[in-house]
Every structure is written in structure tokens, then in C-alpha cells.
Amino acid sequence: MTTPVLELRDVSVRIGGVQILSDVDMVVGEGECVGVIGPNGAGKTTLFNVTSGFMRPTTGTVLLGGSRIDGVRPHRVARLGMVRTFQNVGGFGDLTVRQNLVLATRGRHEGRIEQAGALLSLDGSWDIAVKDCSLATRKLVGIAVAIVREPRVLLLDEPLAGLATEDRDHVVEMIRRVHTEGTTICLIEHDIRRTRALVDRLLVLDAGRKVAEGSPEELGARNDLVEAYLS
Template sequence: MSLLEVRELSRHFGGLAAVNNLSFIVDEGEIHGLIGPNGAGKTTTFNVISGFYKPTAGEILFGGRRISGLRPSRIAARGVVRTFQATTLFQELSVFENVLIGCHMQSQVGPFGALLGTSRRAERASEVRAAEILEFMGLGDRRDDETVNLPHGHQRALGIAVAIAAEPKLILLDEPFTGMNPEETRQMMVLVERVRSQGVTILLVEHDMQAVMGLCDRITVLSFGELLAQGTPIEIRSDPAVIEAYLGTV
């Protein structure tokens, strides 16, 4: 069953078509890879899906409802949450405090909640949930560390933990393996699978082909903003057009 549908999507910047007439489907419960050479339009596609850019043409459906053109906050409220290539964390805060902020954004307790004591109950519930998320992501023993002192791999894991705090149905992971050594990559692959096991669908932009081929159920390949190929990892690995345009140069 499809969760996300991208239909004939285009995004132009002046005379440049960063994405051109792109269509693909992400099924519920899968890990779906979005790959291609630098400048292929992957991050622009993420930015349109998550509401940071409005499409020039086409539409995006999530759970059968149109989300293209909505504000990022409204798209996130429907269950589409993204991470970024550059880790966007509060470096001066603790690991626990970063995840707690994500939980607070989800709880959205207003002033009447404060008067009725709801906010105190929500605060306690957020603290419990933040602790559970950190344990789930293997960061429980780092909860009191300042984020700035975390190793690169742990910072990436924390970014996903903050995204999980928003209780997403779909996470858009933007190059989560960038800059990792082989051991960090292996650990992150385990974490991504663990997130999927909780019923979260994942759309993944990544250049690390070991991670992509090892994780993804299906892959969509872009080239110059257009669809080049779609299929399983085995099909993509053996596709002559993909090999010529991308895999053969890695």
C-alpha cells in the first residue's frame, strides 16, 4: 500500500529545472532509497516533499491526501519529518534536552493546559518518552553529555532520535551515513532498521552504496532532475543506464 506518491513533480529555479516531471511511490513500511549523482535533484525533492519549497508543477500525496504546497509545520503534523545533511541540533544542550525539545513540540500543551495541570503531566510524559527514545537509539548512556562533545556517528543518531520524538509515519533521512567510518556505518544501518521495525516508513537519500544496497527494499535513481530507473537493489545494481550514469563512477 502506497504511503507517499510523487506525481509528475517539477521544481524550477529560474530557467533551471532542478526536478523535472518526477514520479515515484513509497510503500508503507519500506525503506526506499533516492540516489543519483551530485546535482541530480535529490535534496530538492526532499525540500519539496517536506514543504520547504513549493512545487512548480505536479503534486505530492501522503496517505492519499495532497500535501504539496503546505507549510512544513503542517506537513510535519501529518507525519512527514525530515533530517538534514548538516546536523541541526542544539550543540550547547545535553543529549537528553535535545530529544526533550522534540517531545515538547509534539505535545503542544497550551496555556489552559498549564492552568489545569495538564502541562505538568505532559512534561513528565515527555521526559519519560525522551528517555525511552534515547535507550532505543543506543544513546541512553550519553543522555547527560553536551551534544557538542558527541562523536559524529552519535550526533547523526541523535538527529534521528529528535525526528522520532515527533512521532512520524515517514522519515526523510538526508545522507545519514555521510562522514562515517565502516563501523559507524554498520551501527547506523542497524539503527535505521530498528526505526523501521517500529512501523516508520523511511525515504533515504544517500551516496554510500553499501548502506543503500544493504538497507533499501526499493530504489529510485535520479539524473539531472529526472527519473532514470526504479527497482530493487539487485535490479538497480545491474541496470546499464544506472551503471553508466552513477554506479560506474563510484
């Protein structure tokens, strides 16, 4: 693996007596694209909440670029370079695509706006209010809003959810572009086939535990995993 940029060590989350994550280790190397998969309620979003500062782990540590960030507030974590999108589509609906990106840069990274728009093929939608855009475009706006901040790690929570087949292929292609451009990505997905084709490495969560980890090829060679999680 390349130099670790994100590290979760022995992360557990317990809320109101319920164990939601148990001793999860995850390392994401510089420039990697890692997929987190697993059934509903496995703890995938919770893992992202802990990673991005929205939740403090009950025990365990989270490091970004070698520095501890568990317990650091979300806006600070974002400023340190960990930027996430949410399971439900973000963006301010009444603002245009461009205005959303301008707002996201907060006066910095101005040149990055055009670049991000071109990278995600949003140029045609610049002046359209986000609420009038297709779901696929709104999802891409969410990703664009994240990448104009030039994150060290981009966390995507179910970027393909709710999309029709052809839109899924398009959004996957756009995520691949962001990755190819050099952004380190960690994404949660239920679309296993497309995730296997997109990522360098997969991490399987079930009932709050990491049950498997490896390249799509490695995990795809294990019949037990294919049957339970990969088909």
C-alpha cells in the first residue's frame, strides 16, 4: 500500500447500550479508492460519521495524515482535508450549480471551480438551479462541492443510490475521473458490481464488524463472501 492517509484503529461505537461498531481497523493509502460494503445497518455510515468527526468513537483512534482527529469537530476535520458527501443529496436547491461551488470554496480555490465543473461534465448545467437538475446531476454537484475543497480524502456515502442504470454508469465514470486525477476516495455502496469494478480494495462490514478486506479479485475468489456479500 502507498503511504497511509487515513487510519482507523480499533474503532468501536456504542450508543445507548447498543454496539454499532466493534474494533474496526481501516487504512486508506494515498491515492487509493476503497469501497465499504455490507448489508443495511452494518454500520457503514456510522464508520463515516466517526471518520469525519460527526461522531466520536467510544474507543479507538482515527488519524488523518498521521495526526489524531477523533473528537475533532466536523468543520475542523473538513478543513484538515477530510470531506464527505451524504447519503441524501446535498447542495442548496435554490442556488445554481456554479453558486453552490462558489459557496463551497468560500473564496479560496477559485480556479478549482472551473476545473471541477469540467472534470465532472457539469459545464452545461452551470446556471441551472440545483433543485431543477436531474438526480444524477445533483449527485455530481455534491461531489463537485466536495472536490473544489481539494480534499486529502473524499468520503462518498452511496453515490449511486436511487439512480437509473445509465446514470449509474455515468456517475461511476465521473468518480473514476476524480480518482484518476489523484484524489484518495473511500466510498460506501450497495451496487456491488459497479463498486467491484471501480475500487482498488474492498472492506466488508457486517453487524459492526469488519468481516473481510482485500482487492475485488481476492474477495471475488472466495465463494463464502461472494454468496453472502458480493453478488
